[in-house]
Amino acid sequence: xxxxTQPHATEAQIERIIARVREFGLDVQINRGASRVIICVIxxxxxxxxxxxxxxxxxEAVYSGADLIADDIGTLPTLLVFMRPGALxxxxxxxxxxxx
Numbered sequence: 481x482x483x484x485t486q487p488h489a490t491e492a493q494i495e496r497i498i499a500r501v502r503e504f505g506l507d508v509q510i511n512r513g514a515s516r517v518i519i520c521v522i523x524x525x526x527x528x529x530x531x532x533x534x535x536x537x538x539x540e541a542v543y544s545g546a547d548l549i550a551d552d553i554g555t556l557p558t559l560l561v562f563m564r565p566g567a568l569x570x571x572x573x574x575x576x577x578x579x580x
Contacts, residue, residue, distance in 0.1 A: 481521035481528060481544040488515055493538025500536065504528045516540070 506523035
């Protein structure tokens with residue numbers, strides 16, 4: 481799960497978001513930018529409730545599962561894809577032809 485703060489969210493708001501995530505038994509990795517903070521939630525997103533986090537003061541957006549974030553920067557699009565573990569595993573084992 482990724483939590484993006486509003487531009488210039490206060491340090492108190494950011495600390496409250498982090499504390500709330502940790503209340504769910506999850507850990508965080510914090511990435512600070514010029515005007516926003518990206519909080520990467522480490523652990524099972526099933527333990528966190530997305531809606532209460534999205535409604536917290538200072539939160540701009542919450543992304544989880546296979547959400548896609550797209551942002552055009554000039555002519556170069558920047559894409560980040562977040563997927564749950566095992567999302568790309570085939571549903572049945574791959575079969576390869578046997579060479580003799």
